[in-house]
Amino acid sequence: MSDTDRLGAGGWAILILTGLFFAVPLVMTAAFSFWEGGSRYGLEAYHVLLASPKLFEAMALSIELALATVAALVLLLVPAMIFMNLHAPKLRPVFEFIATLPFVVPAIALVAGLSALITGPDWLIGTPFYLVIPYFFLALPYAYRSIDVGIRSIDLPTLTEAAQSLGAGMGQTILWIVLPSLRSAMVGSALLTLAVVFGEFTFANVLLFHTYAVFINEIGQHQVTAAAALSVASFLLTWGAMLGVLVVGRGRATPIGAR
Amino acid sequence: MKAPIAWVFIAAFLVVCAVFLIAPTAMLAVQAVTDDDGLTLQYVATLGEYRYRVAFAHSLYLSLTSATVGVIAGGLIAFAVLKPDAPRLLRVVVTSFSAVAANFAGVPLAFAFIATLGSLGMLTTMLKNIGIDLYAIGFSLFSITGLTLVYSYFQIPLMVIIITPAIEALRPSWREAAENLGASSVQYWRMVGLPVLAPSLLAAWILLFGSAFSAYGTAYALTSGNISLVTTEISAVLSGNVSSEPQVGAALSVGMIVVMVLVLAASHILAARASRWTVKS
Numbered sequence: 258m259s260d261t262d263r264l265g266a267g268g269w270a271i272l273i274l275t276g277l278f279f280a281v282p283l284v285m286t287a288a289f290s291f292w293e294g295g296s297r298y299g300l301e302a303y304h305v306l307l308a309s310p311k312l313f314e315a316m317a318l319s320i321e322l323a324l325a326t327v328a329a330l331v332l333l334l335v336p337a338m339i340f341m342n343l344h345a346p347k348l349r350p351v352f353e354f355i356a357t358l359p360f361v362v363p364a365i366a367l368v369a370g371l372s373a374l375i376t377g378p379d380w381l382i383g384t385p386f387y388l389v390i391p392y393f394f395l396a397l398p399y400a401y402r403s404i405d406v407g408i409r410s411i412d413l414p415t416l417t418e419a420a421q422s423l424g425a426g427m428g429q430t431i432l433w434i435v436l437p438s439l440r441s442a443m444v445g446s447a448l449l450t451l452a453v454v455f456g457e458f459t460f461a462n463v464l465l466f467h468t469y470a471v472f473i474n475e476i477g478q479h480q481v482t483a484a485a486a487l488s489v490a491s492f493l494l495t496w497g498a499m500l501g502v503l504v505v506g507r508g509r510a511t512p513i514g515a516r
Numbered sequence: 517m518k519a520p521i522a523w524v525f526i527a528a529f530l531v532v533c534a535v536f537l538i539a540p541t542a543m544l545a546v547q548a549v550t551d552d553d554g555l556t557l558q559y560v561a562t563l564g565e566y567r568y569r570v571a572f573a574h575s576l577y578l579s580l581t582s583a584t585v586g587v588i589a590g591g592l593i594a595f596a597v598l599k600p601d602a603p604r605l606l607r608v609v610v611t612s613f614s615a616v617a618a619n620f621a622g623v624p625l626a627f628a629f630i631a632t633l634g635s636l637g638m639l640t641t642m643l644k645n646i647g648i649d650l651y652a653i654g655f656s657l658f659s660i661t662g663l664t665l666v667y668s669y670f671q672i673p674l675m676v677i678i679i680t681p682a683i684e685a686l687r688p689s690w691r692e693a694a695e696n697l698g699a700s701s702v703q704y705w706r707m708v709g710l711p712v713l714a715p716s717l718l719a720a721w722i723l724l725f726g727s728a729f730s731a732y733g734t735a736y737a738l739t740s741g742n743i744s745l746v747t748t749e750i751s752a753v754l755s756g757n758v759s760s761e762p763q764v765g766a767a768l769s770v771g772m773i774v775v776m777v778l779v780l781a782a783s784h785i786l787a788a789r790a791s792r793w794t795v796k797s
Binding site: 263264268269271272275278279281282283285286288289290292333334336337340341343344345348351355358359360361362363364365366367368369370371372373374375390391393394427449452453456457458459462463470471473474477481482484485487488489491492495496498499500502503 | 519521522523525526528529530532533536537538539540541542543544547589592593596597599601602606610612613615616617619620621622623624625627628629630631632633634636637638639668669672673726729730732733736737747750751753754755762765766768769770772773776777780
């Protein structure tokens with residue numbers, strides 16, 4: 258075996274050092290959440306959190322927003338991509354352009370543009386569900402990528418022709434043939450979207466809606482230990498979602514930006 | 517085959533994107549160069565003010581350094597765990613942890629570091645107890661160095677995820693061929709490995725640059741006004757915390773978009789140059 262095959266001392270040193278860099282903040286944060294000042298440790302931060310109805314409202318809102326964003330992706334993006342591939346492949350460059358745009362336009366710039374352009378009506382911008390619109394674009398680049406990979410791998414035209422020659426209508430073909438074969442791509446992007454929207458801060462903070470991340474920031478201003486407890490919870494939640502992605506999607510968990 | 521319903525779905529998607537993504541972006545460009553009296557360059561000119569020059573300098577510096585740290589550290593880690601004799605379990609642990617850490621960002625990440633390395637953080641206190649006072653020797657979590665450290669927490673795993681497929685695609689036969697011709701490990705990397713990886717490394721660097729440049733939540737929760745970044749300056753204008761007109765926010769946003777477009781364009785040019793090394797499989 259040649260030298261380059263072996264992990265070697267240098268390789269292990271790099272891995273152990275970075276392992277520490279990644280493990281230490283998590284362990285310290287978990288420990289910090291039990292700190293009560295001085296050398297006292299206890300569950301005070303958790304009592305404060307459990308006694309705060311605003312926490313549960315914020316969590317519920319974030320969960321609802323995450324589910325609504327997934328619904329928007331399934332209802333708006335997935336059918337448009339399927340039909341584009343079937344009937345209008347010439348539009349592919351347009352779709353590609355749109356899918357890269359959220360990367361070029363940072364979230365904070367998009368929210369600046371949205372607040373400049375869209376100033377009403379109140380039923381739209383007055384409800385927290387207005388956030389589903391920017392969240393849709395937040396999820397768009399990687400959801401597009403993963404569904405595109407899914408569609409390319411199934412030879413869509415042949416599948417639909419086969420289904421239709423057997424007498425299936427358009428709706429039946431999509432529901433029974435196309436969607437099931439895109440299942441792993443869709444579940445993967447859905448879980449990722451859930452994790453990202455749940456922790457999203459930029460849009461919610463600027464547009465003044467009380468989501469989970471906004472709540473963490475608020476409580477962190479006067480009770481850092483409680484914010485630490487919620488940060489650990491966030492990490493575990495992200496872990497859960499990613500575990501789901503790795504289990505369902507034989508593909509990779511693509512990272513996206515909600516920083 | 518006629519399928520009107522198909523066009524309904526395609527049109528719906530395109531209209532939503534046009535109204536809520538493309539139009540707001542265009543609006544920023546218009547707003548940045550107009551006031552009540554028509555066209556003006558006064559808001560674009562404010563970007564030259566000291567305050568905003570500093571913000572852009574900070575943002576660019578932070579993005580460049582954290583992207584570079586991410587590419588180097590993440591690249592080395594990916595390379596180490598993908599070595600043929602690296603334990604399989606190690607590979608699984610590193611890849612799955614990277615998927616989590618790359619998506620663990622924003623406010624929770626900021627508070628995790630405050631709990632660890634803030635002035636009252638656990639690690640800060642522990643080090644102080646053994647005689648190392650980090651804040652006395654010039655370290656601060658709430659500085660550009662501190663931010664770079666925090667950003668590395670998502671940049672490094674991001675790099676591991678992005679670069680893994682490219683490293684996996686390096687064929688063992690190339691290295692064997694190089695070795696048979698008498699090349700040392702260093703020579704192999706300098707003349708074969710790195711040139712082949714160059715386009716992927718560049719693309720990864722761009723992605724990392726973008727993720728740091730547009731980061732807002734982490735910086736907002738950590739710096740709270742201490743260090744100005746472009747993103748936090750825009751949010752200050754939007755929330756009315758500073759007495760700037762909204763047009764300044766628009767001009768700053770356009771500035772960010774211009775930086776992103778320039779970086780992407782530069783990467784395309786460099787990638788075209790590097791692609792003569794790309795091997796079609």
